[in-house]
Amino acid sequence: MNKKRYPMWLAVPGLLIYITIFVIPTFASFYFSMTTWNLKSSVFTGFENFISFFTMTSTRSALINTAIYATVTCSAKVILGLLIAQYVCSGIRTGNYLKIVVFFPTLLGNVVIGTAFQSVLDPGGIVNQALTGAGLPVVRFLTDKTIALATCCAIDIWKGLGTAVIIFVAGLSAIPRDYYEASAIDGATGRKNFTRITLPLIIPTINTVLTLSLIGGLRDYDLIYTLTGGGPGYSTEVIGSVVYKLFSRGSYGLATAGNVILFVIVSIIVFPLNSFVSKWEERL
Amino acid sequence: MVRKRSLLSKIVEVIIVLATLVTHWIIFYFAILTSGKEKAEAAQLTLDLPEKWNFIENYTYVFQYQNGAILKAFKNSLILTVSSILILVLVASATAYVLQRRTGGIGAISNKLILAGLIVPAAIIPTYWMLDRLHIANTLPGLIVVEVATLFPFATMLYKGYVSTIPGEIDEAAIIDGCGPFALFARVIFPMVKPITATVVILRSIVVYNDFQNPQYYMSGSGSQTVQLFVFSLKSAWTTDYGHLFAAAIIVSLPIIILYLFLNKKILEGMTAGAVKG
Numbered sequence: 001m002n003k004k005r006y007p008m009w010l011a012v013p014g015l016l017i018y019i020t021i022f023v024i025p026t027f028a029s030f031y032f033s034m035t036t037w038n039l040k041s042s043v044f045t046g047f048e049n050f051i052s053f054f055t056m057t058s059t060r061s062a063l064i065n066t067a068i069y070a071t072v073t074c075s076a077k078v079i080l081g082l083l084i085a086q087y088v089c090s091g092i093r094t095g096n097y098l099k100i101v102v103f104f105p106t107l108l109g110n111v112v113i114g115t116a117f118q119s120v121l122d123p124g125g126i127v128n129q130a131l132t133g134a135g136l137p138v139v140r141f142l143t144d145k146t147i148a149l150a151t152c153c154a155i156d157i158w159k160g161l162g163t164a165v166i167i168f169v170a171g172l173s174a175i176p177r178d179y180y181e182a183s184a185i186d187g188a189t190g191r192k193n194f195t196r197i198t199l200p201l202i203i204p205t206i207n208t209v210l211t212l213s214l215i216g217g218l219r220d221y222d223l224i225y226t227l228t229g230g231g232p233g234y235s236t237e238v239i240g241s242v243v244y245k246l247f248s249r250g251s252y253g254l255a256t257a258g259n260v261i262l263f264v265i266v267s268i269i270v271f272p273l274n275s276f277v278s279k280w281e282e283r284l
Numbered sequence: 285m286v287r288k289r290s291l292l293s294k295i296v297e298v299i300i301v302l303a304t305l306v307t308h309w310i311i312f313y314f315a316i317l318t319s320g321k322e323k324a325e326a327a328q329l330t331l332d333l334p335e336k337w338n339f340i341e342n343y344t345y346v347f348q349y350q351n352g353a354i355l356k357a358f359k360n361s362l363i364l365t366v367s368s369i370l371i372l373v374l375v376a377s378a379t380a381y382v383l384q385r386r387t388g389g390i391g392a393i394s395n396k397l398i399l400a401g402l403i404v405p406a407a408i409i410p411t412y413w414m415l416d417r418l419h420i421a422n423t424l425p426g427l428i429v430v431e432v433a434t435l436f437p438f439a440t441m442l443y444k445g446y447v448s449t450i451p452g453e454i455d456e457a458a459i460i461d462g463c464g465p466f467a468l469f470a471r472v473i474f475p476m477v478k479p480i481t482a483t484v485v486i487l488r489s490i491v492v493y494n495d496f497q498n499p500q501y502y503m504s505g506s507g508s509q510t511v512q513l514f515v516f517s518l519k520s521a522w523t524t525d526y527g528h529l530f531a532a533a534i535i536v537s538l539p540i541i542i543l544y545l546f547l548n549k550k551i552l553e554g555m556t557a558g559a560v561k562g
Contacts, residue, residue, distance in 0.1 A: 005455065007465050008390065011382035014375030014436060015394055021433035022406060023397055025414050029407035039413050087300075094301050100548070101304045107540045109494035111515045112533045116315050119526055125329045126314060158307070166552055211403075219405040222496040226516065247409055247501070256409045263404055270403050 026263070033257040042253070049257035061234035062242045065149055066265075069224070069238055070217030072153045073160065077213040078206060080157070081164025086198070088165065089172045099169065103162035110159075114226030117155050118142065142228050145235040152224045152236055159223065160216070164209045171205030172198070211274060218266050239265075319343075319530035326527035342531040349528075354535065357514040363424060364499075364510060365492045368431035372439055372488065373481055375432070380443030381473055385455075401437035408501055415502060422506035430502055431492050439484050446480045447473065483554035486547055490540055511536045 033049055035042035053059055084102060088095040105113065119125055121141040128138050141151040179197050188196065221240025224230070230237040230245070239262045246255035310331070318326050320339035346354060383391045383398075411430060412421055420426035450473065458472045496512045504513060515536050522529045544551060 005459065005465055005468070006382050006385040008382060008386070010466070010469060011379040011391075011394070014379030014440065017371075017375060017429055018398070018401070018433050018436045020418075021411060021414060021429050022401055022436070025407040025410035026404065028410040028413070032410055032413070039416055092297050094297060097301065098304070099552070101308050103552070104308065107490060107494075107544050108537055109512050109515070110496050111512050111519070112537050115515065115519055115529060115533050116311055119318070119329055119530075120311055120314060122329055126310070126331055129330065215403060220497070222500070226496070226519070243408065244500070247412075252409050252413075256407070259405070259407055259409065263407070266403065266405055 029256050029260055029263070032253060033260040035253050037253040037256070038250075039252060045253070049254050050261070053254060053257045053261065056242075058230075058234045058237050058242055062237045062239050065234075065236060066218060066238045066240075068149060069153055069156070070214055073156045073217045074210060074213040076153075076157045077160050077164040078209050081161055081168050081209060082202070082206070084161070084165050085168030085172055086194070088169060099165060102165050105159045106162040108159075110223040111226050113155065113159055114223060117227060121151065143232055145232050148228055148232060148236045152227055155227065156217075156223055160213060164213065167209055168202070168205055171202050175201045207274070211270060214273070215266060215270055218269070219262060315530050315534060318526050319534050321527045323525055323527055326530070327524050329526065338527060339531075342527045343535065345528055346532045346535060353509070354511070354514060354532065357509045357511045360424060360508050361493055361511045364428060364431065365489050368428045368435070368492050369485055369489050371428065372432050372435050373484055376436055376439035376484070377443045377474060377477055377481065378469060379436075380440045381447050381469055381477075383440075384444045384447040385452075398437045398440050402441065406434060412502060422503060424503070424508065427499060427502045430498050431495065434498065435484075435488050435491070439488065442480050442484065443477055446477050450476055482550060486543075486550055487554045490543070490551075493540060 032042060034046055035044050035049075037043075084098070088099050092098075121127055123138050123140055123143075127141070132138060139147070142148050175198065179201075180193060183193055183197060219240055221238050221244065224236050224238060225241050225244070228236045230241045239258060243255050243258040243262065246252075246258060314331055317331065317334065318329070319342055320337055321334040321342075322336055322338045325335060379394075383394055415421040415426040415430070418426075420429070454472065454476075455468060458468050463472065494512060495510075496516070499510045499513050500516075503510065509517065515532055518529055518532050
């Protein structure tokens with residue numbers, strides 16, 4: 001009965017595109033990562049690509065930078081996002097204005113954001129004009145090895161915070177008002193309300209924001225690439241940008257090995273984290 | 285939550301609102317001003333008003349650059365965005381509907397594959413290899429199917445969640461009224477999932493229009509560009525020509541900003557669809 005009423009062929013176009021363009025290449029990547037490959041023909045070389053990938057000078061920096069970038073941007077989006085959302089929902093008059101302003105950068109492309117911040121943070125740009133005006137030294141935000149990555153993190157947070165805030169605002173407004181009214185009768189204060197009512201009930205939303213921004217932080221490279229191109233040196237190189245550079249110079253097997261490593265890293269972090277947070281949620 | 289607000293909390297609010305002038309407005313103001321300055325003046329990167337108002341010249345120059353390359357880029361971005369979203373809506377809703385209504389078998393495996401696609405990164409070069417095999421590498425159709433495949437898992441999960449709230453009795457009634465399996469989906473179910481369709485259309489259009497990574501991989505080997513690739517190429521061509529560069533960046537961002545002005549409520553609502561459980 002079900003088979004006739006809900007024919008599988010309706011699902012075929014979608015599954016066909018998805019399996020051809022996403023699933024098969026994903027499985028194929030495990031094979032091609034162990035080959036020397038020019039798209040037409042491939043020679044099996046075992047783990048050679050992985051060995052060369054890990055011995056490349058840029059890889060060590062890329063791995064460390066990816067870890068820092070993903071951790072910093074993700075935790076900032078969760079913590080700041082929740083704080084701003086909580087503030088926006090606290091009945092202030094400018095709540096709607098703040099929501100819209102914080103959200104606005106989400107509408108812009110990463111190339112546009114990269115262009116704007118390169119000029120704003122230029123050694124002669126408006127930020128440094130303000131710093132020198134206040135008698136402070138010029139800061140080379142994007143060209144100083146020691147702070148370039150921090151600058152990229154800050155810009156990514158600036159861009160991604162809007163999404164986090166909007167999702168948290170929805171999560172907060174889904175909490176029934178009665179809980180707060182009941183706790184007010186019991187004499188609970190603001191902080192108690194937050195730790196005893198808001199936080200436990202907002203954990204599913206935290207899980208969503210955490211997962212989304214962690215995945216983004218681990219695999220996106222385009223904002224960094226338009227800001228610094230991975231430099232100066234390897235100071236802002238991430239796995240995504242290393243893979244792109246290997247691809248553009250034609251080292252397909254090696255680039256695919258980098259891709260597989262990214263696949264493994266994302267999987268071993270995100271899948272367990274997701275189930276860990278769900279368990280934590282059940283306990284509360 | 286009506287309560288008396290202290291003077292302190294009002295002061296804090298004013299400070300926070302003023303802070304957005306520095307964190308957001310100054311950057312937009314700077315971009316707009318710079319897009320109206322002559323080359324030498326723009327290169328000073330100041331917040332001063334332009335000595336010579338060069339808006340019309342700068343914007344016309346961008347449109348005329350390389351015989352209207354920006355218009356071709358707009359055309360490509362428009363085709364890319366409209367076709368990938370149209371295909372995505374049709375195939376994701378149909379797949380979600382069938383997978384939600386049938387249980388077990390191929391459906392269960394497909395479900396697992398789709399869920400995994402939400403998390404794992406795409407295998408980029410093998411995807412390029414696949415497109416090459418299908419003779420659509422470095423073409424707009426190739427990029428379109430990549431965008432569809434990339435957005436497919438999330439859209440399908442959204443549709444599935446919504447279809448599960450439509451009772452099976454509706455299907456029964458439609459069948460009794462003489463609907464065939466296709467008409468049941470196309471004329472009964474598809475119109476009912478409109479809220480998700482609206483969300484997918486509005487939000488994923490922004491994502492596809494602004495996408496840089498996929499076009500960079502799957503289109504940069506061809507002669508044609510999307511608007512994002514176009515601005516990126518100008519970034520290296522006009523390194524010190526900030527007036528023209530910012531004019532181009534603003535032109536390219538305008539369609540989405542205009543969309544947002546009209547649909548901001550829908551966009552903000554859509555952001556949260558499927559993101560908040562219960």
